Amino acid sequence: MTAISENTAAAAEPRRAxxxxxxxxxLYALLALFCIYYxxxxxxxxxxxxxxxSEITAGGxxxxxxDWTIAPWQSAWSSAQVGVEATGLRPYFVNSILMxxxxxxxxxxxxxxxxxxxxxxxxxxxxILFGLLLFGCFIPFQMVLIPMARMxxxxxxxxxxxxxxxxxxxxxxxxxxxxxxNYYAAFPTELxxxxxxxxxxxxxxxxxxxxxxxxxxxxxCIIWQFTNIWNDFLFGASFSDFDSQPMTVAxxxxxxxxxxxxxxxxxxxxxxxxxxxxxxxxxxxxxxxxRGLMAGSVKG
Amino acid sequence: MPSSATxxxxxxxxxxxxxxxxxxxxxxxxxxxIFVYGFIAFTLYLSFTDSRILPTFGWVGWQNYENLFxxxxxxxxxxxLIVFGVLYIVVCCALxxxxxxxxxxxxxxxxxxxxxxxYPMALSFIVTGVAWKWFLDPGIGLEAVxxxxxxxxxxxxxxxxxxMAIYTIVIAAVWQTSGFVMAMFLAGLRGIDSEMxxxxxxxxxxxxxxxRRIVIPQLRPAFMSAFVVLAHMxxxxxxxxxxxxxxxxxxxxxxxxxxMYSYTFTRNQMGIGAASAVIMLMxxxxxxxxxxxxxxxxxx
Numbered sequence: 373m374t375a376i377s378e379n380t381a382a383a384a385e386p387r388r389a390x391x392x393x394x395x396x397x398x399l400y401a402l403l404a405l406f407c408i409y410y411x412x413x414x415x416x417x418x419x420x421x422x423x424x425x426s427e428i429t430a431g432g433x434x435x436x437x438x439d440w441t442i443a444p445w446q447s448a449w450s451s452a453q454v455g456v457e458a459t460g461l462r463p464y465f466v467n468s469i470l471m472x473x474x475x476x477x478x479x480x481x482x483x484x485x486x487x488x489x490x491x492x493x494x495x496x497x498x499x500i501l502f503g504l505l506l507f508g509c510f511i512p513f514q515m516v517l518i519p520m521a522r523m524x525x526x527x528x529x530x531x532x533x534x535x536x537x538x539x540x541x542x543x544x545x546x547x548x549x550x551x552x553x554n555y556y557a558a559f560p561t562e563l564x565x566x567x568x569x570x571x572x573x574x575x576x577x578x579x580x581x582x583x584x585x586x587x588x589x590x591x592x593c594i595i596w597q598f599t600n601i602w603n604d605f606l607f608g609a610s611f612s613d614f615d616s617q618p619m620t621v622a623x624x625x626x627x628x629x630x631x632x633x634x635x636x637x638x639x640x641x642x643x644x645x646x647x648x649x650x651x652x653x654x655x656x657x658x659x660x661x662x663r664g665l666m667a668g669s670v671k672g
Numbered sequence: 673m674p675s676s677a678t679x680x681x682x683x684x685x686x687x688x689x690x691x692x693x694x695x696x697x698x699x700x701x702x703x704x705x706i707f708v709y710g711f712i713a714f715t716l717y718l719s720f721t722d723s724r725i726l727p728t729f730g731w732v733g734w735q736n737y738e739n740l741f742x743x744x745x746x747x748x749x750x751x752x753l754i755v756f757g758v759l760y761i762v763v764c765c766a767l768x769x770x771x772x773x774x775x776x777x778x779x780x781x782x783x784x785x786x787x788x789x790x791y792p793m794a795l796s797f798i799v800t801g802v803a804w805k806w807f808l809d810p811g812i813g814l815e816a817v818x819x820x821x822x823x824x825x826x827x828x829x830x831x832x833x834x835x836m837a838i839y840t841i842v843i844a845a846v847w848q849t850s851g852f853v854m855a856m857f858l859a860g861l862r863g864i865d866s867e868m869x870x871x872x873x874x875x876x877x878x879x880x881x882x883x884r885r886i887v888i889p890q891l892r893p894a895f896m897s898a899f900v901v902l903a904h905m906x907x908x909x910x911x912x913x914x915x916x917x918x919x920x921x922x923x924x925x926x927x928x929x930x931x932m933y934s935y936t937f938t939r940n941q942m943g944i945g946a947a948s949a950v951i952m953l954m955x956x957x958x959x960x961x962x963x964x965x966x967x968x969x970x971x972x
Contacts, residue, residue, distance in 0.1 A: 515712055650796070
């Protein structure tokens with residue numbers, strides 16, 4: 373795995389005593405500058421979500437609030453005009469939760485089982501199947517929008533949260549299988565064979581032997597799926613109705629709505645609300661997030 | 673190998689047990705067969721039909737493709753994708769490499785700084801789009817702020833300028849993904865043999881020469897991964913454009929993904945929309961298939 377290990381420092385510089393070193397000062401200054409660059413939009417969002425609209429329109433976007441207020445947050449949460457209705461973002465936040473939890477759970481469970489079969493019960497064509505599965509992760513989803521819209525209609529799931537769960541499950545399996553397959557590939561097959569000789573069945577082996585040591589990869593997979601599904605916009609925009617829209621779609625409607633005054637402070641508050649769940653996950657379990665990111669691109 | 677050798681006695685229970693792994697895998701196989709490859713075939717077929725508002729099955733041959741290449745908006749979308757894609761990949765790689773090298777110099781608080789550089793990757797493109805949309809808005813954002821500081825003649829209205837708006841997409845997209853590229857390069861740097869670096873240093877190589885001659889050439893796999901990931905993200909870019917510019921001003925920031933959506937679902941030219949999706953798929957396949965092929969083969 374390509375987790376970024378600490379202290380393997382590449383530069384073979386001998387450690388110097390903490391003497392003043394101009395090159396180091398420039399180095400740290402540069403790093404600090406880039407920190408500002410990455411944090412600036414977050415600063416803009418937070419600061420402007422806590423000030424009255426008049427302070428923003430008067431050209432004070434970069435300033436701290438003169439008049440601290442949480443009114444924009446209250447408005448974004450429960451009373452702002454999203455599309456046609458003045459419901460705030462709350463119902464859409466709920467939609468996103470209702471969509472994300474089952475979709476993540478189901479795709480992770482299926483991914484674990486698939487990874488188990490692909491590595492410990494190999495059969496002819498398993499690697500071709502895996503390749504086909506993997507390619508499915510990367511297709512432009514524009515390619516499936518039209519037939520999926522019809523299919524959801526046929527299944528009676530059009531414009532509903534269960535429909536979105538289904539879509540995310542279908543297109544989430546590829547990555548979850550990838551994670552578990554690469555993880556289980558490193559798991560000693562002898563243990564599985566030994567258990568088999570002792571008479572353990574297919575599910576017993578999975579349940580008793582592989583699953584107990586699957587914690588780290590399960591976390592990686594859950595975080596990846598959670599982030600991807602929560603942040604999805606294309607499927608949400610294509611397959612939801614007014615009352616089943618996920619948070620990203622609602623936020624976009626809030627911001628693009630052309631009626632009345634543009635309430636920038638409310639938009640920023642809404643944007644933070646949409647960002648908060650994934651941001652929290654990132655802060656709490658960033659290590660696993662990075663692992664997932666890398667395993668999805670660099671060889672696993 | 674699995675128990676096929678012991679299954680000479682074909683009791684039903686045994687047969688079931690032998691089939692169990694495949695049985696477990698079968699829902700996934702069915703899902704991928706229908707919802708990935710079946711749907712690809714369906715959309716491919718639609719691209720040769722006279723479908724308008726709904727799928728219809730009158731065969732028109734290559735006509736949709738011929739029309740597609742005559743539509744000015746498609747031309748714009750493709751040109752925009754080239755400009756956006758090239759800049760996005762080049763800037764992300766350059767910035768990612770720079771940050772990785774800076775961070776690889778035995779930096780105190782490296783983990784903390786890395787967390788800051790990478791957090792945008794956890795956000796939805798819609799959130800990123802909203803933040804940058806208002807930050808770059810000349811009325812309230814950067815331009816207004818700098819003017820407020822006394823630089824009355826400062827102008828920065830790219831987002832409202834049809835010639836420059838595409839670059840604002842690059843700015844926001846680079847902000848979101850460059851930290852990820854940094855992480856990929858950093859992982860690559862940590863994998864480099866430090867003995868070789870020491871030897872070169874003893875031979876008196878300057879730091880610059882060290883990186884140019886020894887380190888960067890060894891990062892080729894990381895470059896490859898970064899290129900593939902970024903190129904496929906660029907082609908799929910949809911959410912960010914919708915949130916940041918809505919494809920405007922006019923059609924100045926339309927990309928193939930937004931073109932496909934609007935032709936299919938709002939302009940009722942489903943045949944042409946399907947044809948554009950097929951072209952997107954072919955482009956991504958041309959990048960992804962060789963990559964996956966080499967990755968999967970190497971693992972054997």
